[in-house]
Amino acid sequence: MNKGKIKATILILVLLVVTAAVAAIATGRTVKNGGTAQNTARPAQTRQAQTRQAQESETPSGPPEESAQPSGTPAPAETEAPAETAAPVVSRSVSGSGSFTSDTGTAMNLVVNYSATAKSDSEINLTFDLYLNCYTINATAKPGGASVTFNGQTYTMSTPELSSSSATPTSVKLCSTTVTVPLAAGESLNVPVTASWAFGGKYSNVDLATIDAAGTLSIQG
Numbered sequence: 001m002n003k004g005k006i007k008a009t010i011l012i013l014v015l016l017v018v019t020a021a022v023a024a025i026a027t028g029r030t031v032k033n034g035g036t037a038q039n040t041a042r043p044a045q046t047r048q049a050q051t052r053q054a055q056e057s058e059t060p061s062g063p064p065e066e067s068a069q070p071s072g073t074p075a076p077a078e079t080e081a082p083a084e085t086a087a088p089v090v091s092r093s094v095s096g097s098g099s100f101t102s103d104t105g106t107a108m109n110l111v112v113n114y115s116a117t118a119k120s121d122s123e124i125n126l127t128f129d130l131y132l133n134c135y136t137i138n139a140t141a142k143p144g145g146a147s148v149t150f151n152g153q154t155y156t157m158s159t160p161e162l163s164s165s166s167a168t169p170t171s172v173k174l175c176s177t178t179v180t181v182p183l184a185a186g187e188s189l190n191v192p193v194t195a196s197w198a199f200g201g202k203y204s205n206v207d208l209a210t211i212d213a214a215g216t217l218s219i220q221g
Contacts, residue, residue, distance in 0.1 A: 100215025108134035
């Protein structure tokens with residue numbers, strides 16, 4: 001190879017080396033500049049993250065507290081019931097009690113006891129107790145089987161089943177009733193009274209469909 005070609009070849013190699021060196025230097029600067037840009041961007045991102053955290057910290061966590069609910073309206077106090085009015089005291093006294101008996105011709109007869117008490121200044125209570133005097137008695141219960149009549153009014157009563165046996169006369173309770181009649185203080189009541197019990201059988205071989213007793217009611221008001 002002649003000297004001219006050698007020089008040309010060396011010159012080309014030198015140019016290539018210079019060109020490569022320049023390219024390498026340019027590439028290094030670009031990388032450095034890029035790194036700087038990234039480093040510059042990071043603080044901006046950091047500031048944005050801190051801003052978001054600050055905003056989030058300012059936002060209250062959890063649901064808002066409920067405000068206290070107003071208490072309900074208190075129930076009205078109960079009104080006490082008015083005290084019951086006491087019944088008027090009756091100062092009057094009533095006298096009058098008595099007894100009358102049937103006459104069946106047997107050992108079994110109806111006995112009527114009566115008594116009176118004051119109910120008010122213008123009324124009295126009359127109580128009638130009916131008994132059966134006998135030795136032995138067996139009778140079924142009789143709804144409305146007994147009655148007392150006076151002053152045009154009849155008061156009926158029911159009698160229970162009876163079963164009694166005795167070697168001596170015995171008094172067996174039949175029924176009782178209390179009625180109210182007008183009688184002012186100072187007045188008197190004298191009226192006939194009849195009482196009846198529907199026996200509906202025989203006693204000592206005597207037919208006794210009913211046993212009747214009569215007397216006079218005498219009350220002083």
